[in-house]
C-alpha cells in the first residue's frame with residue numbers, strides 16, 4: 001500500500017524565496033484556469049497542457065519555474081474537475097466547483113520522484129531554466145531533511161505550514177504484513193475513553209484519549225480574547241496571532257500523536273486478527289440547539305460540540321485505523337452501533353443512557369458495569385451473531 005512520510009526541511013533564505021516564487025506562479029496558473037472554467041470554458045487536460053506554451057509567452061517568468069511542477073498544476077486541476085463531475089453525477093446538493101486558491105496559503109509543489117536526487121539527508125529540488133532552456137534565474141534548491149527519507153519513493157510534495165516551516169512529503173510503497181493470529185476484538189469508540197475493547201477471550205482493553213485539550217482550549221481562548229482587544233494589524237495583534245497559531249499547532253500535534261499511538265496499538269500490537277468498531281457518526285454525538293435553552297445549557301452545548309468537532313478527532317482516528325489495519329494485515333469491520341450503549345448485554349433489555357451516566361445498572365437483571373465495557377460487549381455479540389446492520 002502507499003504511505004506518506006512528512007519530513008521537515010531546512011532551506012536557506014535564498015531557497016525560501018525560490019520556493020515562494022514557484023508556488024506563487026503555480027497558484028497563479030491554477031487560479032487563472034479556475035477563472036476560465038468558472039466563466040464556462042470546457043476542461044480538457046490535453047489541450048490545457050498544450051496551452052502552457054502560450055501561457056509562458058504571456059508570462060515569461062513561468063520559465064523560471066520547474067516544468068514538471070507546472071505540469072502537475074494541470075493534473076491537480078484535472079483531479080479537482082473530475083471529483084466535481086462525480087459529485088454532480090451523484091446528485092450531491094452542493095457539488096462545489098473547484099475554488100480559487102487563496103494567496104496566504106502555500107500552493108503545494110509536487111515533484112515526480114524520477115527527477116529528484118537524494119544524497120544522504122540532502123534533497124535537491126530543481127528549478128526552471130538552465131541548459132537549452134535558457135538562463136536560470138533561481139538555482140536548484142538544497143533542502144536539508146531533518147529525518148531519513150524512505151529508500152524508494154514515488155513523488156515528493158513540498159508544503160508550508162501556517163508558521164512558515166517547510167516540509168517534504170514522500171509517497172512510498174510499503175509491503176503489507178501477513179498475520180498468523182486469529183481472534184476478534186471489538187471496540188466502542190467514545191469521548192471519555194477513546195476506545196474500549198472486548199476480545200473473544202473475554203478481555204477488556206481501555207485506550208485513553210488525548211487529555212490535554214481542556215488546558216489548551218483555555219490557553220487558546222485567553223490568547224484570542226487578548227488579541228481581540230488589540231487594534232487590528234498592530235504589532236501586539238500580530239504577535240498574539242502568531243502565538244495563537246503556535247499553541248493551536250502544538251495542540252493539534254499532540255492530539256494527532258495520541259490518535260496515532262492508539263491506532264497503532266489496536267492495529268499493530270494487539271494480537272487479534274479481526275478488529276470491529278461501531279460506526280457511530282460524529283453527527284450523533286453533537287448536541288442540537290433546542291428552544292428555551294438556558295445560558296448554562298447553551299454553554300454546555302458549545303463546549304461539547306467544540307470537543308466533538310475539534311478535539312475528538314474520530315474521523316481521523318477511523319482513517320488511521322483503516323490504513324494501519326491494512327498495513328498490518330488485519331481485517332477492520334464497521335458495524336452499526338445503534339443502541340449498543342442502551343442495551344444490557346446480559347438480558348438485552350434497553351434503558352435510556354444519558355451521556356453523564358458512566359455506569360450501566362440494569363433494572364431488569366441487576367447487571368452493573370462500565371457503560372463503555374457493556375457497549376463493547378454488545379458490539380462483540382452483534383458482530384458474532386452477524387446481525388444485519390440497522391438501516
Ligand SMILES: [Zn+2]
Pocket residue numbers: 344345346347348349362363364365366367
Ligand atoms: Zn440486564
